[in-house]
Amino acid sequence: MIIQLQDKFVQQEKLESVSTDMSNQQFIISGFKQKLVHTRLKISLLKIAIKCYRNPLDWLNALHYLVKLRRRFLGDNKLHKLVYAGGKYYMGLYTPGWNSKVYQNFISSQLHDFKPVKQKVNRFNSVFIAITKKCALRCEHCYEWENLNKKEVLTTEKLNEIVRKIQDKGVSQIQFLGGEPLIKINTLLQVLKQAVKTTDFWVVTSGFKLTANNAKQLKEAGLTGVIISLDHFIPEKHNTFRGFKDAYFWVEEAVKNAIKNNLVTALSLCVTKEFISEKNLTAYMNLAKELKVSFVQFIEPKAVGHYAGKDVLLKQYHILILEDFFLKMNFNSAYNSYPIITYHEYYQRRQGCFGGGLKGMYVDTDGDINACPFCPKKTGNVLDDSFEENLNLLKLNGCKDYKIKTN
Ligand code: SF4
Numbered sequence: 127m128i129i130q131l132q133d134k135f136v137q138q139e140k141l142e143s144v145s146t147d148m149s150n151q152q153f154i155i156s157g158f159k160q161k162l163v164h165t166r167l168k169i170s171l172l173k174i175a176i177k178c179y180r181n182p183l184d185w186l187n188a189l190h191y192l193v194k195l196r197r198r199f200l201g202d203n204k205l206h207k208l209v210y211a212g213g214k215y216y217m218g219l220y221t222p223g224w225n226s227k228v229y230q231n232f233i234s235s236q237l238h239d240f241k242p243v244k245q246k247v248n249r250f251n252s253v254f255i256a257i258t259k260k261c262a263l264r265c266e267h268c269y270e271w272e273n274l275n276k277k278e279v280l281t282t283e284k285l286n287e288i289v290r291k292i293q294d295k296g297v298s299q300i301q302f303l304g305g306e307p308l309i310k311i312n313t314l315l316q317v318l319k320q321a322v323k324t325t326d327f328w329v330v331t332s333g334f335k336l337t338a339n340n341a342k343q344l345k346e347a348g349l350t351g352v353i354i355s356l357d358h359f360i361p362e363k364h365n366t367f368r369g370f371k372d373a374y375f376w377v378e379e380a381v382k383n384a385i386k387n388n389l390v391t392a393l394s395l396c397v398t399k400e401f402i403s404e405k406n407l408t409a410y411m412n413l414a415k416e417l418k419v420s421f422v423q424f425i426e427p428k429a430v431g432h433y434a435g436k437d438v439l440l441k442q443y444h445i446l447i448l449e450d451f452f453l454k455m456n457f458n459s460a461y462n463s464y465p466i467i468t469y470h471e472y473y474q475r476r477q478g479c480f481g482g483g484l485k486g487m488y489v490d491t492d493g494d495i496n497a498c499p500f501c502p503k504k505t506g507n508v509l510d511d512s513f514e515e516n517l518n519l520l521k522l523n524g525c526k527d528y529k530i531k532t533n
Contacts, residue, residue: 152209152212152385152391152418153209153210154208154209154463154465154466155207155208156206156459156463157459157462160205160207163215167224167225170224171233172185174233174237175188175237177234177244177245178243178244178245179241179244187240187241191240192233192237198476198477199476199477200473203453203457205217206456206457207462208466209390209421209466211351211388211390212389212390214229216420216466217466219421219423219466220252220468222298222299222326223390227324228298228326231247231248232248235247235248235296247296248295248296249296249297249485250292250296250297250298250487251297251298251299251485251486252298252300252485253299253300253488253489254300254301254303254330254486254488254489254498255285255288255301255302255303255489256307256488256489256490256491256499257302257303257305257310257314257317257491258278258305258307258310258313258491259275259276259277259278259279260275260304260306260309260310261275261304261305261306261309262309262334263306263332263334263369264369264370265332265368265369265432266368266369266396266432267367267427267431267432267438268431268432269428269430269431269499269502270304270305270490270499271432272431273491274305275305278491279492282313286316286317286320287509288489288493288508289317289320289321290320290321292508293322293325296324298325298326299326301327302317302328303499304491305491307329307330307331308334308336309334309335311335311344314344314347315343315347318348319347319348321348323348326350326351327348327349327350328349328353328390329344329353330352330353330394331354332355332368332373332376333355333376333377334372334376334380335376336352336354336379336380336384337379338387341386341387341389342387344387344389345387345388350390351389351390351391352380352384352390352391353392353393353421353423354377354380354384354391354394355368355377355393356393356394356395356410356413357396357398358410359406359410359412361374364377367396378417381393381417381418381419390420390421391419391420392423392468393417393419393421393423394422395422395423395424395425396427397426397427397444398427398438399427399438399440399441402444402448404447407447407448410422411455411465415464415465420465421465422466422467422468423468423469423470424452424468424470426440426448426470428500428501431502448472449469449472474525474528475528477530478525478528479524479527479528479530480530481497481498482497482501482520482521482523482525483495483497483505483518483520483521483522483523484521484524486498488501488502490502492504492507493508493509494506494507495507495508497520497523497524497525497526505523506519506520
């Protein structure tokens, strides 16, 4: 019955999206529709557990493990909304769309931590790969500030090799960043085309050069989504933060072109001390909703790159405002029509960090591995024969700020 209703709903959505504008192919679902999809999603988790284990007791314990894992990140807050895009449903920016093969493999890989599973699992959840040092912007918080616009080290061939080596280990999601990755659109397209489609691919961009044609080509090459940086709802303030007079113009262009080409679309906000207030956050989310993006990502400033040596770390009262706002937007049904917020530091403070070589890492513009873009400490190169040892060392050092919690 539930499945029939669900299918009917999806059919209806498809008809609506065909008969109206293309941009309608990406939207947020909530209420009864969301509950139906969520129920079906839970059934699919049981199916994955059955595939992973022979013993029925393990199936139940596996489901219990997944519930516990989710609770560690989000407590008892219940899911109220999902994003529908390109035929899949997304719970968060870092979880593959349900019910793709990538999603199923992502879940089996999490279950492997509960008890080893029969099939091959992914070594990584998310890996960031910086494909270029080139950038036209001069952002206040740039994490690659010391390397910007220096001579390139990674050729297209080397990038292909890096992606291949990481995919060989198994990875659910790769995010390409830079510099500005879209300055190297041809490289990006070639890398996407040669990659195996067992991973969701995303681009993290200022929006610069995300023209309609580039968005179309990226979608055709297999890109899942884009994360576009927008650091203020007032155009002039965003332009100042980004050190580029056309920065806001490109954000609007990029969002429009990404949605039109059915790329899952997110905005990313560096939540500075100066910005944080209920009023500003609300104005930002109103704009995000108006632009019809699916996700908003909060990133707390770190004293690295262009911010090195500066007093940018948030105080406890800033964090309290942000966390309350995050919970309200995501879990209070009055805000169901707003984009879903992803707030890494919220999860990290509760669960620890999955970066640092554990389930994620950052490959910089030299091909060197680091804990994450904001914890730069080169720990060997992906292209080294000793990649595995480098990786073990990275994992051993882990994240310096957020230690993994096990209970
Ligand atoms: S943060 Fe990104 S967009 Fe801004 S200057 Fe650095 S690389 Fe360029």
